[in-house]
Amino acid sequence: MQARCPALFISAMASGQGKTTVTAALARYHRNQGRKVRVFKTGPDYLDPQILQIASGAPVEPLDLWMAGEEYCRDQLYRAAREADLILIEGAMGLLDGEPSSADLAARFNLPVAVVINAKGMAQTTAAVAYGLANYRRDFQCVGIIANALGSERHLSLIAESLPSQVPLLAGIFRDDAIALPERHLGLVQPYEQQGLEQRLDQAAAAIAHTPLANLPATATFKPALLPAVRPMLAGARIAVARDAAFSFIYAANLRLLQEMGAEVLFFSPLEDSEPPPADALWLPGGYPELHAERLSANQAMKAALKRFFMDGRPMLAECGGMLYAQETLTDQQDRIFAMAGLIPGAGEMRAKRGCQGMQTAPLPEGDVRAHAHHHSRSHGTLPPIAYGRRQRHPAPGEVIVRSKGLTATYLHLFFPSNPGAVANLFRPGPTEV
Structure with a gap:
């Protein structure tokens, strides 16, 4: 109709x-x-x-x-x-x-x-x-x-x-x-x-x-669309999502999909809280960590809690600003260096000129997910990549994708509805039916 x-x-x-x-x-x-x-x-x-x-x-x-x-x-x-x-x-x-x-x-x-x-x-x-x-x-x-x-x-x-x-x-x-x-x-x-x-x-x-x-x-x-029904591939999963002034680049469609797949979404603030809520998986989205680097660095309790979560091997996704926070240090726009969570190697630094931007596909082991890049920073000394983003129309390698234990980190912002099965696999340990 x-x-x-x-x-x-x-x-x-x-x-x-x-x-x-x-x-x-x-x-x-x-x-x-x-x-x-x-x-x-x-x-x-x-x-x-x-x-x-x-x-x-x-x-x-x-x-x-x-x-x-x-x-x-x-x-x-x-x-x-x-x-x-x-x-x-x-x-x-x-x-x-x-x-x-x-x-x-x-x-x-x-x-x-x-x-x-x-x-x-x-x-x-x-x-x-x-x-x-x-x-x-x-x-x-x-x-x-x-x-x-x-x-x-x-x-x-x-x-x-x-x-x-x-x-x-x-x-x-x-x-x-x-x-x-x-x-x-x-x-x-x-x-x-x-x-x-x-x-x-x-x-x-x-x-x-x-x-x-x-x-x-x-x-x-x-006209109505012909979309497949969302399956409960994350039924019973609890996913902690960072959301505050430093981490606000979150598509409502991504949150909605996680919930439609059966996950309980729990928000926390790396700026204000001492630890994330009890959860099976964790998402550090993009945002402006460079504007709040001093407060993020000073929140030792949160950094320690995230390190324990990481060492447990539970699934984690860190996108762009989230990846900068997951690395060892971040240099802000005034050239001040702050210690970050230190989950993975890497030193992020802000740049005066533009960084990478544009559409890319993230070829994750769980499956391809459509994504985009838009940042004014760069990272040094990161882990060897497990893959590079595929640019929409250019053969050059795109953004690096790194993985350590259960953490996947990249500059790419993923659009979850482009591949719900891959996202379900990303946020829960072990095989998930797709």
């Missing part, structure tokens, strides 16, 4: 155009009108969804044809359409960037697209860019543009007058520090670190209140 719901895909000409601000403004505006809004984010991202969740009042899930698969994306959209009054999808990078791109996702599910263009430093040229993006491909519908970072009413009118009729102006948003979202390395600053975020979101919503974006977009039709 099909489901129908108004939907809009928010894309852009490039990164840094203001997609998240616009998507958050839309979510907050329609939420303020009493509508139930569901928001999705294209591709791997932990930071934008945190902002969008605050704006919409509902969890934000990733949609990515490569990382999650077409049927997973179809299932998420169908479920949302059955309960929501509006579906918003924020794209990644530019509309046509990547394989698959935001345009591919929009075309696959027949989603209308609005393109955000930062018009600072140009006027009529905005129309040429808009026309090119709308007409470069014919398999999706561009319903208009949102001109961002405008300097004046005259700037707005120059753009509006130059646009072709088939690419209308949906909104013009003026430059305003009061609605800008603060950034740092890796992306946006997390909501709990910001002051006045609610006010920013309400002001952003007010900026579109008298534009066509205040109206609900066209209704889209969504």
